Amino acid sequence: MSTGTSISNSTLHRFEKIALLEGISFLLLVCIAMPLKYWADFPIAVKYAGWLHGVLFIAYFFTLIQCWIAYDWKFGRVILFFIASLIPFAPFFVEKKLKKEETRA
Template sequence: MIKFFKIIALLEGISLLALFSNMLFIKPSNFDLYKSFLFPIGMSHGILFIAYIALAVLFKYENKYSFKTFFIISLASFIPFGTFYIEKKYLNKLQ
């Protein structure tokens, strides 16, 4: 299960960066291309975000994390490159 959480954390971080890249780099230059990429990137990011938070809740109870640790892991999904940090700091300790 830890391997699955690490994969979801990695994919969630990549999808957040793809969403920001679409918004920052493609939108100013080509609005039609931006609109065509927005739905698939946004939908995949939404699904991965929900999976990441659900797995964080499961890991909180499975590994008896404190609320502070759970809050940090959950907050990392809102910050660019945050899930990569969580993978290195918290998830590698569990293996």
């Protein structure tokens, strides 16, 4: 049974880290790359920051599904965490909440 706990803890830890990285990439895209594109005529910044954010967003979504299954999270929590990925700064709150839960577990 400890193997299942180890898998769940690593899944939660992975989701926690991906939430942090996804939040950073979103802010990088919106606060740095987009202004560079429109104010400094440097569109390549959006290309790469957008690509990075897209990959992290997909990783966030799939890891969220893995946590949903591993922890038997309620549907409302999963939806709340998904919506958090769409709002600037919200993934940082998800990461903080998960870190607290991981510490308790």
